[in-house]
Every structure is written in structure tokens, then in C-alpha cells.
Amino acid sequence: MKKIQSYILLAFAGIAVTSGCTKLNEEVLDEILITQQTEKEVAEGVTSAAYAKLPDIWQHTTYFALQEISTDEAILPYRGGTDWGDNGIYLSLHRHETTSTDPNVRNTWNHIFQGISRAFTAMEALKTNKDPNAPLFLAEARGIAAYYSMLSFDLFGLVFVKEDAEKTSKILRGTEALEYIKSELLAIEPVVESTTGPGRITKGAVWGLLARLYLNAAVYRDRYAATFDFKKEDMDKVVEYCDKIISSGQYSLSPEYFALFDDANHTNKELIFAVDQRADLNGHNRMAYFSLSGDMFPLPAYTGANGTDGPAITPDFYRAWANSTAPLDPAQADGRFFKQNLSIYTNPNDSCVEASKFNINRGILRGQQYGLVRQGGVFLKCDNGFMKLRKLVHDTRSKPTLLVDFTEQVDFTVPGSNYNSGYRVSKYEFSKTSVSGRNFGEHDIVILRLADAYLMRAEAKLRRGDAAATALADVNTVRASRTARIVPAPLTTINLDLLLRERGFEFYWESQRRTDMIRFGKYEGTWTEKNNTDKQKRIFPIPQSQIDGSSILPGYLVQNPGY
Structure with missing residues (x-):
């Protein structure tokens, strides 16, 4: 087993990353450790390792929990007084009372930054790799690092930047972090391919991530603002990148809505970017069982496969x-x-x-x-x-x-x-x-899909002052596309409140709700069991273990306000 030392300092915890070989193409992105590696095997192995933290981040108790249970969409009570108690962390998460010792916050942080560490390791190895595909893999590693950084920026308000393996990572916040992520995505846009599948960074994924970044730019520049300043030039960019996705001809809206979340969704043409969880990659997620009753058994072949009475x-x-x-x-x-x-x-x-x-x-x-x-x-x-x-x-x-x-x-x-x-x-x-x-679970977990391009474009049009009819057309295009069974009636009018409602209906349980509610100014609202109006809860605390671990450099890693 070959071990590569991490090239990014993450709260001063050294992370050893294993590299391996596999066939890296549309069908397989996996890690298989061997003792002797060719240039091709090294290139594929380290790139696979960079992607391999996605399933951990998207576990039901990590990113999903932070993005959904903290909102008006999902709630997880202490079931029967015996289940899902977990020292009250899910109650606190829903009430916006999460602390810096919350294990799910810590696990989410660790998975994100381990992913960044693997991506930087891959980039270092690929810079000198002689395999013909190394430039493409290098761009993908840089892209997945940018995605991980987007998550850390959205959830925790900061980004780590490592430009020299011998020096301490620089921490960016606010506009600096926004511009850094933007520059990383723009740098790889000409290099990545368009047809390598939703489990990898493609041009469509880059366009979608850039659109999402520009759409949230007002929030990211001033986290605790009473109202957000959505600049026209940002909204223009959202429209531009959504146009690229929609006009590319690569993607199409799924007539059957639930086909987007079936086992065999990897080939669904609506998916732009997803966590690849197919069987030959040992897919491991519990998104299907998390909410079901413990007395619901969905598989006749397995008497032990049931729900867990979750959120x-x-x-x-x-x-x-x-x-x-x-x-x-x-x-x-x-x-x-x-x-x-x-x-x-x-x-x-x-x-x-x-x-x-x-x-x-x-x-x-x-x-x-x-x-x-x-x-x-x-x-x-x-x-x-x-x-x-x-x-x-x-x-x-x-x-x-x-x-x-x-x-x-x-x-x-x-x-x-x-x-x-x-x-x-x-x-x-x-x-x-x-x-x-x-x-x-062998279904790919959706990160970006075509419906989001339409609804992001609609939102950007509203925010920059276009005629509401143009945004309404985008919303109704998505609604009208679900023709397999019951087609929702077209909306006759649209505004920002109705658009947030529509995003909720389209993307429920897809880990978008917290980010959406903050952008629409609704996260400090009141809903079942939640009345906390503290704007500082828009981002989560940096795990206390990371603060403690960075104490050898005073002032390096500072806790977010309010925690």
C-alpha cells in the first residue's frame, strides 16, 4: 500500500491518503490498492481518491442533516423517548442551537477537508504524471477541490488555500474566498470534458457550480446582512451559465420525477453532477431508509431491511x-x-x-x-x-x-x-x-440537475428586474416536464416567495433547503419547534476539536461569531 502525505494543512492534523489504481472512465471511479503502479494507474488512483469522499459527505447524518434538519422542511424528534436522542443534537440542529462539539458538524467538516486533502494530493501527483489523461485528471481534481471548498464556504464561512506544500494553508473568508473558488472553476472550464458522466466534474458541472456560486454571492460577501445586495452583474452570470447548460443539448428534464432517484438513475439525462453510487463502486448510502418506519420492509428478499423512524x-x-x-x-x-x-x-x-x-x-x-x-x-x-x-x-x-x-x-x-x-x-x-x-444504496445522489438550471435562471431574472413572465416560463417548463403521471398545473404568476416555495416542492430532501432559505431571507423565521432569529446561525460553528488543534498558532483558526 502506497501512502501519500497530505499536502494541505487542515487544522494541523496530518492526513495520510492512500492512492490506488482503477479504470477511470464513465463506468468506474473506484479505489483499488496495489503495490506496483504505472503512471496511468497512479493518475487514475489519486483522481479516484479525490472523488471518494463525496459519499461520506453526503451521508444522511452529515451534509443532509445540516442542510435539511436545520430548516422548515425536516424535523427529527426523540422518537418514543428512546431513538434518535443522540444527546439532543438533532433537536438543537433544528432549533439553531448547535454547538461546536456537535459530532455531525465535526464529521461533516472532517469529510470535507479530507476530500480537499486528497484533491490536493492528487494535484501534486498529477502535475508531473506522464499519462496522456493526466491534464484532464488534474483539472477534475482541481474542480472537486473547488466543490469541497464551496461546501466549506457555505457551511462554515471559510476556505483553506494551499499554494506551497511547505507552508501553512491560508484561510480565506468573504469576497476573497468567493473569488478564489470562482477562479478555480473558471481555470478548469476549458479542460474538463462534457460526456464523462454525472459522477465526474464536467463542463456542465462547472457551469452549474458557477451559477450556484454567483446566485449566492450576495450572501457570501456579507453573511449577516439584514438584506442581501444581489448585484445585476452576478445575476447576469447566473443566467449566462444556466443558458450554457440548457442550450448544450446534453440534458433533458425527466418525465417521471421519481426516476431521478431510482437505483438506475446514473443514466438519467437530467443529472448534471452527482455522487456516483453504483453497485460496482460499492455504493453506500442510507438516504432511502432514513425516514421510513422501522416496520416498513421494502424488499421481500431481505427481512432485515427496514426503516429507522428518522426525520x-x-x-x-x-x-x-x-x-x-x-x-x-x-x-x-x-x-x-x-x-x-x-x-x-x-x-x-x-x-x-x-x-x-x-x-x-x-x-x-x-x-x-x-x-x-x-x-x-x-x-x-x-x-x-x-x-x-x-x-x-x-x-x-x-x-x-x-x-x-x-x-x-x-x-x-x-x-x-x-x-x-x-x-x-x-x-x-x-x-x-x-x-x-x-x-x-446504488442510486446516485443528486448534486446538480437540469431543473435547478431553470429555477436558478428564473430567480436571477427576478432579482435583476426582468419581466416576471420570463421567470414564470422557466418555472412552468419544469412543472410541465413531469408528464409521466400527474402534471402540476402551470403557475399564473411568480415572485420570489413563490419561487422559494417552488424550489421547495422541486428539491425537497435534496440538501438545498438551508442555503435557499438563507438566500431568500427566511432562515431566521419561525416554524415548528424553532423560533431562533439569530443571524449568526446562518453558518455552523467550526468544530472545537479543530480550534483546539490549531492552538499552536494563536489566532490562526478563529471560531465563527455566536459560538
Whole structure:
């Protein structure tokens, strides 16, 4: 095993990064360690290592938790007084009372900066590598480092820059950090390719990240402003880069909304940039199981694959959607809200289903849930050998009289924290091809997709003062594209508040909500179990372990205000 010393000083913790070889192309980006490496193998191995921290960052308890549970979209109570307590970290996260010792904040920080470390290691190795693809890999490593830096900038308000392996990293904040990330992305735009797949940095990914950077530039320049100054020149750039994506002809909006989050979504033409989680890369994420009940078993082949009674949709977020479609129920008005896969929900007599055809419902799950019933370690079957379906109860929680009947109300009270409280989210498909379904998700986790280009462009048009009709057209293009089932009716008017609402409907559970709410000036608002109005909570604390580790250089790493 060859070890390469990290070339970036991250709070003075030395990180050893293993390099390896693999076939680095559209099909495979993986790390396989060997003892002897050719130039080609080194180039591919170190580039793979730079990408390999993405799945860790996008775990359900790291970036997702920070971006979703801190908002009006998701809430994770202390289930039944026994589950998801975790010393109150999820309650504090939702209430904007997170401290510098929060383990999820620390883990997110560590994964991001380990990723940056690997990317810088890759860049150092690729500068002198003789493989013909080394310049492309070097550009991709630089690009993934820029993406990691975008995350650290958005979450923690700072960026580490390492220009000399022998010198201490420089810390940038505010406009300096913004311009640095921008320059890194612009530098690689001419080099990266367009067709290497959503799991790698492509031109489309660069354009999308630049659009996102310019869209949030007003926030990044002045984190704690009472109102943000969205400059016309920034909005022009958002429109320019979104135009490039939309007019490239490489991407198309998915007619079936939930196909974007299926196992086989890697080839979905709407995806621009994603965490590559296909089976041959040992995909490992729990996005599909996190919100489901512990008595929901989505896979007939695995009696141990169930949910975990995690976060729910807040009543505030649900009510906004329900009110927007009234008098129609949102499931009848918008195919993004719900997809029924089991007929028993509308026909109670359909209580037997072939195992190969069993699929749990998708989207936002409400009310009484039906599904497979596990007794004595096996699932019940009908006389014809089909899987038996019936009303679910909380057997796994030793509450056989409590129905798995999801309620709208969920909060931090004892009744509001019960196992059945809160509508749940089944957005990503529960993997049918992994070894357990629960722990290994083969769906790519979406970072950027074409719908975001349309909605970012619409927002930029509104913020620079264009006629609202031009922004409305972009929003309705996305709504009208979901033609596989229920097409949401076109909006007749648009403004910033309606656009934030639309972004919530389109991107719920995709780790965008916190950043969106800050940009729209809503993060200090009040919602279920949250009334903290402190603007300093717009960014998270630097982990105390990092502050302590940097104490050998006084004043080097300073805690964010308010922590």
C-alpha cells in the first residue's frame, strides 16, 4: 500500500491518503490498492481518491442533516423517548442551537477537508504524471477541490488555500474566498470534458457550480446582512451559465420525477453532477431508509431491511404544499408529491402481490401504511405464494397496538415524538440490487440537475428586474416536464416567495433547503419547534476539536461569531 502525505494543512492534523489504481472512465471511479503502479494507474488512483469522499459527505447524518434538519422542511424528534436522542443534537440542529462539539458538524467538516486533502494530493501527483489523461485528471481534481471548498464556504464561512506544500494553508473568508473558488472553476472550464458522466466534474458541472456560486454571492460577501445586495452583474452570470447548460443539448428534464432517484438513475439525462453510487463502486448510502418506519420492509428478499423512524416533513412544509393545491389534495395535483406503487392503498382487497412486483410508495407518505409483515423472522405469504400485505403496526418498537399511521403533526412533545408522528419521505428508491437494501444504496445522489438550471435562471431574472413572465416560463417548463403521471398545473404568476416555495416542492430532501432559505431571507423565521432569529446561525460553528488543534498558532483558526 502506497501512502501519500497530505499536502494541505487542515487544522494541523496530518492526513495520510492512500492512492490506488482503477479504470477511470464513465463506468468506474473506484479505489483499488496495489503495490506496483504505472503512471496511468497512479493518475487514475489519486483522481479516484479525490472523488471518494463525496459519499461520506453526503451521508444522511452529515451534509443532509445540516442542510435539511436545520430548516422548515425536516424535523427529527426523540422518537418514543428512546431513538434518535443522540444527546439532543438533532433537536438543537433544528432549533439553531448547535454547538461546536456537535459530532455531525465535526464529521461533516472532517469529510470535507479530507476530500480537499486528497484533491490536493492528487494535484501534486498529477502535475508531473506522464499519462496522456493526466491534464484532464488534474483539472477534475482541481474542480472537486473547488466543490469541497464551496461546501466549506457555505457551511462554515471559510476556505483553506494551499499554494506551497511547505507552508501553512491560508484561510480565506468573504469576497476573497468567493473569488478564489470562482477562479478555480473558471481555470478548469476549458479542460474538463462534457460526456464523462454525472459522477465526474464536467463542463456542465462547472457551469452549474458557477451559477450556484454567483446566485449566492450576495450572501457570501456579507453573511449577516439584514438584506442581501444581489448585484445585476452576478445575476447576469447566473443566467449566462444556466443558458450554457440548457442550450448544450446534453440534458433533458425527466418525465417521471421519481426516476431521478431510482437505483438506475446514473443514466438519467437530467443529472448534471452527482455522487456516483453504483453497485460496482460499492455504493453506500442510507438516504432511502432514513425516514421510513422501522416496520416498513421494502424488499421481500431481505427481512432485515427496514426503516429507522428518522426525520419527518414538518407540518409547515406540508401545509404550504397542501394549501398551494387546494381544493385538490397535493397527491392528486402534483406528481412530485407522491407516487402510489401498491394498489392496496386504494383497493383493500389487493392484499397479495408477487415479490418481483412489490414496490413501496414514493414521495411524501401520509396516513396508514400497508406492507410486508414479518413474523418469526419471515414475511407472511398468501396461499398462492405471493407476498401478504396488510396494515402495519409498530411491532419492531414493541408497540403492536400502535398503527404505522403517519400523522401531520410532529414536534418535540411526547405525543409529537411518537413513532407514527410526522409524514415521511420515500424519495430515493430502496435499493433492490444491493446486499441489504438498507445500508447500500446504488442510486446516485443528486448534486446538480437540469431543473435547478431553470429555477436558478428564473430567480436571477427576478432579482435583476426582468419581466416576471420570463421567470414564470422557466418555472412552468419544469412543472410541465413531469408528464409521466400527474402534471402540476402551470403557475399564473411568480415572485420570489413563490419561487422559494417552488424550489421547495422541486428539491425537497435534496440538501438545498438551508442555503435557499438563507438566500431568500427566511432562515431566521419561525416554524415548528424553532423560533431562533439569530443571524449568526446562518453558518455552523467550526468544530472545537479543530480550534483546539490549531492552538499552536494563536489566532490562526478563529471560531465563527455566536459560538
